Amino acid sequence: xxxxxxxxxxxxxxxxxxxxxxxxxxxxxxxxxxxxxxxxxxxxxxxxxxxxxxxxxxxxxxxxxxxxxxxxxxxxxxxxxxxxxxxxxxxxxxxxxxxxxxxxxxxxxxxxxxxxxxxxxxxxxxxxxxxxxxxxxxxxxxxxxxxxxxxxxxxxxxxxxxxxxxxxxxxxxxxxxxxxxxxxxxxxxxxxxxx
Amino acid sequence: xxxxxxxxxxxxxxxxxxxxxxxxxxxxxxxxxxxxxxxxxxxxxxxxxxxxxxxxxxxxxxxxxxxxxxxxxxxxxxxxxxxxxxxxxxxxxxxxxxxxxxxxxxxxxxxxxxxxxxxxxxxxxxxxxxxxxxxxxxxxxxxxxxxxxxxxxxxxxxxxxxxxxxxxxxxxxxxxxxxxxxxxxxxxxxxxxxxxxxxxxxxxxxxxxxxxxxxxxxxxxxxxxxxxxxxxxxxxxxxxxxxxxxxxxxxxxxxxxxxxxxxxxxxxxxxxxxxxxxxxxxxxxxxxxxxxxxxxxxxxx
Amino acid sequence: xxxxxxxxxxxxxxxxxxxxxxxxxxxxxxxxxxxxxxxxxxxxxxxxxxxxxxxxxxxxxxxxxxxxxxxxxxxxxxxxxxxxxxxxxxxxxxxxxxxxxxxxxxxxxxxxxxxxxxxxxxxxxxxxxxxxxxxxxxxxxxxxxxxxxxxxxxxxxxxxxxxxxxxxxxxxxxxxxxxxxxxxxxxxxxxxxxxxxxxxxxxxxxxxxxxxxxxxxxxxxxxxxxxxxxxxxxxxxxxxxxxxxxxxxxxxxxxxxxxxxxxxxxxxxxxxxxxxxxxxxxxxxxxxxxxxxxxxxxxxxxxxxxxxxxxxxxxxxxxxxxxxxxxxxxxxxxxxxxxxxxxxxxxxxxxxxxxxxxxxxxxxxxxxxxxxxxxxxxxxxxxxxxxxxxxxxxxxxxxxxxxxxxxxxxxxxxxxxxxxxxxxxxxxxxxxxxxxxxxxxxxxxxxxxxxxxxxxxxxxxxxxxxxx
Numbered sequence: 001x002x003x004x005x006x007x008x009x010x011x012x013x014x015x016x017x018x019x020x021x022x023x024x025x026x027x028x029x030x031x032x033x034x035x036x037x038x039x040x041x042x043x044x045x046x047x048x049x050x051x052x053x054x055x056x057x058x059x060x061x062x063x064x065x066x067x068x069x070x071x072x073x074x075x076x077x078x079x080x081x082x083x084x085x086x087x088x089x090x091x092x093x094x095x096x097x098x099x100x101x102x103x104x105x106x107x108x109x110x111x112x113x114x115x116x117x118x119x120x121x122x123x124x125x126x127x128x129x130x131x132x133x134x135x136x137x138x139x140x141x142x143x144x145x146x147x148x149x150x151x152x153x154x155x156x157x158x159x160x161x162x163x164x165x166x167x168x169x170x171x172x173x174x175x176x177x178x179x180x181x182x183x184x185x186x187x188x189x190x191x192x193x194x195x
Numbered sequence: 196x197x198x199x200x201x202x203x204x205x206x207x208x209x210x211x212x213x214x215x216x217x218x219x220x221x222x223x224x225x226x227x228x229x230x231x232x233x234x235x236x237x238x239x240x241x242x243x244x245x246x247x248x249x250x251x252x253x254x255x256x257x258x259x260x261x262x263x264x265x266x267x268x269x270x271x272x273x274x275x276x277x278x279x280x281x282x283x284x285x286x287x288x289x290x291x292x293x294x295x296x297x298x299x300x301x302x303x304x305x306x307x308x309x310x311x312x313x314x315x316x317x318x319x320x321x322x323x324x325x326x327x328x329x330x331x332x333x334x335x336x337x338x339x340x341x342x343x344x345x346x347x348x349x350x351x352x353x354x355x356x357x358x359x360x361x362x363x364x365x366x367x368x369x370x371x372x373x374x375x376x377x378x379x380x381x382x383x384x385x386x387x388x389x390x391x392x393x394x395x396x397x398x399x400x401x402x403x404x405x406x407x408x409x410x411x412x413x414x415x416x417x418x419x420x421x422x423x424x425x426x427x428x429x430x431x432x433x434x435x436x437x438x439x440x441x442x443x444x445x446x447x448x449x450x451x452x453x454x455x456x457x458x459x460x461x462x463x464x465x466x467x468x469x470x471x472x473x474x475x476x477x478x479x480x481x482x483x484x485x486x487x488x489x490x491x492x493x494x495x496x
Numbered sequence: 497x498x499x500x501x502x503x504x505x506x507x508x509x510x511x512x513x514x515x516x517x518x519x520x521x522x523x524x525x526x527x528x529x530x531x532x533x534x535x536x537x538x539x540x541x542x543x544x545x546x547x548x549x550x551x552x553x554x555x556x557x558x559x560x561x562x563x564x565x566x567x568x569x570x571x572x573x574x575x576x577x578x579x580x581x582x583x584x585x586x587x588x589x590x591x592x593x594x595x596x597x598x599x600x601x602x603x604x605x606x607x608x609x610x611x612x613x614x615x616x617x618x619x620x621x622x623x624x625x626x627x628x629x630x631x632x633x634x635x636x637x638x639x640x641x642x643x644x645x646x647x648x649x650x651x652x653x654x655x656x657x658x659x660x661x662x663x664x665x666x667x668x669x670x671x672x673x674x675x676x677x678x679x680x681x682x683x684x685x686x687x688x689x690x691x692x693x694x695x696x697x698x699x700x701x702x703x704x705x706x707x708x709x710x711x712x713x714x715x716x717x718x719x720x721x722x723x724x725x726x727x728x729x730x731x732x733x734x735x736x737x738x739x740x741x742x743x744x745x746x747x748x749x750x751x752x753x754x755x756x757x758x759x760x761x762x763x764x765x766x767x768x769x770x771x772x773x774x775x776x777x778x779x780x781x782x783x784x785x786x787x788x789x790x791x792x793x794x795x796x797x798x799x800x801x802x803x804x805x806x807x808x809x810x811x812x813x814x815x816x817x818x819x820x821x822x823x824x825x826x827x828x829x830x831x832x833x834x835x836x837x838x839x840x841x842x843x844x845x846x847x848x849x850x851x852x853x854x855x856x857x858x859x860x861x862x863x864x865x866x867x868x869x870x871x872x873x874x875x876x877x878x879x880x881x882x883x884x885x886x887x888x889x890x891x892x893x894x895x896x897x898x899x900x901x902x903x904x905x906x907x908x909x910x911x912x913x914x915x916x917x918x919x920x921x922x923x924x925x926x927x928x929x930x931x932x933x934x935x936x937x938x939x940x941x942x943x944x945x946x947x948x949x950x951x952x953x954x955x956x957x958x959x960x961x962x963x964x
Contacts, residue, residue, distance in 0.1 A: 036761025360642025
């Protein structure tokens with residue numbers, strides 16, 4: 001049961017507003033976001049339900065939802081929202097809160113892909129497409145996935161096995177090291193990190 | 196000669212090599228120069244902004260700062276995702292001096308916000324007349340469905356030069372090349388490229404929807420201007436065919452490649468042999484088309 | 497309309513425009529332009545032979561382009577008066593078209609009523625009161641809703657188009673058909689709130705009438721096309737008046753209309769169908785309908801020239817150009833300008849019963865004024881002390897009601913307040929550099945006295961309570 005009370009009912013809305021500048025309480029539940037979302041059918045909580053839950057501090061359900069990870073950031077919802085809420089930006093924000101607060105990902109393939117993607121960029125400064133695909137397929141225990149495709153790409157000279165590299169890799173490492181401290185924006189999560 | 200800064204991004208040095216090739220060809224023919232941004236890094240799309248605002252901004256701003264340092268006033272980013280990230284970064288630092296300072300500290304160099312970010316289709320649109328004049332082999336009879344996807348149509352803050360629901364830039368270009376631009380339903384539907392590897396099932400479904408709509412409109416090929424869209428629509432096409440138990444056989448051709456073809460350039464030089472779905476049928480249709488009288492010479496540049 | 501046109505106490509000026517309104521309650525000077533109809537009303541018998549003779553066919557505005565009319569026409573069968581008008585912007589004679597008609601209408605008219613030389617007539621008349629009932633317009637959805645095709649799809653129509661089709665004397669003789677191919681539709685989607693409740697594309701307010709007329713149209717669809725299925729995409733159902741809720745339930749229970757709670761995101765053409773992509777937020781799923789016809793309930797918005805009308809009448813309007821009532825609860829049918837009343841959708845979106853109630857109330861209010869030889873007013877109005885008035889006339893510029901005129905006094909020109917126009921706002925009194933204007937009941941002396949009174953009392957109490 002979701003308990004509504006004066007102390008906490010606006011907490012989720014306020015956090016989102018502080019982090020993204022977007023005010024979810026403007027939402028009046030027309031449902032146009034869900035109607036236009038290409039992946040709404042795959043989500044456990046629809047986009048308009050995310051907005052509603054955010055309005056009534058249903059934060060656990062939102063932060064554990066697959067929705068925030070299935071959002072493709074295609075901005076269809078933001079473009080058509082009659083209340084001018086940048087819903088895609090709200091999803092971005094919710095993802096970050098979810099990570100910072102240590103919610104397990106209901107979409108490990110997607111979150112894992114993001115991690116590997118960023119690891120590649122951290123290592124080389126640029127994305128190594130081949131390495132990323134191999135590592136991802138190993139991680140999801142399907143090492144032969146897309147193998148035919150890879151052979152095809154290779155024969156067409158579209159795969160650069162060594163990938164490009166940035167000369168100033170030290171700086172890239174620093175960027176990652178410094179930026180990772182983004183979690184400090186969230187007081188709750190700092191405490192969790194400290195523990 | 197007008198020279199632009201050039202940010203190819205990771206794809207154009209890998210899976211989207213032919214986009215890189217054909218852009219350079221077309222820019223040369225338009226008398227426009229491209230110079231790569233010095234020691235550029237990945238813009239972070241689409242994983243960085245999903246997890247850290249600062250990281251996403253820092254990666255993008257370092258690129259802009261590198262360009263600024265070299266005196267590049269405008270950079271062209273052909274990848275729609277890179278373009279969107281870079282332009283968005285510009286918007287964000289322009290509004291927040293504190294943020295700019297913080298990001299400058301992270302990347303270890305200053306950025307004043309003086310580098311304009313433009314997409315390659317914008318540049319083509321600007322040079323539409325010269326482009327039309329350089330056509331020697333009009334793409335007569337070719338029916339093209341122009342596909343913009345998400346990031347060449349949205350958000351308004353980034354793509355302020357075209358309509359979000361019915362963009363027309365590529366259609367106008369396609370028409371000026373002598374081909375027929377189709378009015379179709381899925382111009383701006385998302386193809387799910389960012390899930391191409393992680394949630395292939397979703398990507399394949401979305402790809403199938405788009406290809407089906409283009410097929411229904413009678414397209415010979417789909418024109419794109421984003422390496423992620425191209426890769427997804429091209430590489431996941433056979434999977435979409437298996438899923439929907441149909442055949443699409445729709446070549447996914449970069450707008451720059453179509454320009455090259457209309458300028459009479461060799462298909463191979465434009466990298467048309469590099470797609471998974473071959474463009475043979477399109478090339479056959481073109482070579483079968485009668486060459487108009489008084490063949491035009493390429494415009495001297 | 498016919499009844500009103502025959503009433504001996506009503507003069508109807510059709511095809512006419514009010515161009516100027518001066519004066520004040522009981523004393524309005526109104527200039528009316530009676531446009532040249534090119535047909536003399538006194539001679540015309542309404543036989544319509546001229547209309548049949550006219551060869552120039554153009555789209556009919558009344559039928560929203562679903563049907564046609566001639567260059568000489570009456571907009572619809574029941575139009576009052578039953579006298580045609582020549583649309584000079586399309587008439588072959590007036591446009592000097594190369595296609596000659598040989599003045600077919602003139603030759604056809606046995607009563608010799610067609611008069612091509614007729615000119616606009618200006619009528620200047622005095623009126624005691626004015627009721628503004630200029631109606632509404634519909635949101636130009638094509639520009640705002642690219643995701644609904646922006647007008648590119650023929651079978652995406654507005655509710656008004658649908659209404660025209662339902663009418664037996666309408667362009668389709670009462671048959672509901674697809675404009676693209678004339679076929680009877682099977683799956684029909686009604687979309688509510690197109691332009692209303694949409695801050696980013698239209699107006700933030702609710703149009704108030706769409707829930708009910710959509711339910712009516714969905715029911716009538718089923719009456720007209722037995723095999724049809726209606727779907728209504730709504731955000732909230734607003735059926736708040738007598739029997740309204742039951743009516744909507746009847747649409748759902750007896751006519752099988754599917755009500756889906758969610759705004760439509762996109763409409764696109766797929767072969768000869770229209771794919772409507774919406775959501776059912778109650779079920780928590782996106783839904784799609786392959787529709788044959790889509791009917792949009794477009795927002796009620798003010799007439800395009802509402803602001804100009806408000807200026808002419810010196811009545812206020814809100815940010816949407818809806819005319820403002822004098823008080824939202826207690827004076828809902830009056831404008832703040834005395835003698836000018838409001839009725840119907842020029843004030844706010846409303847349905848027919850409400851418009852009729854408002855018009856009746858406005859008429860009763862007018863009778864209240866006209867039935868007396870003298871006006872009873874609030875006593876708190878401004879008054880000019882002609883002795884002190886320097887004649888700078890600053891007050892005439894600041895008065896929001898144009899209530900101050902000038903008079904000659906002792907060889908000078910001084911200001912003078914028209915008592916029946918003044919609303920007692922006090923702006924003139926506050927502005928007057930010579931303090932020559934007082935607001936009755938709020939003179940400086942009176943206000944000072946009010947301020948001083950409590951102090952005096954406190955003083956008294958302090959003195960009384962002070963220890964000896």
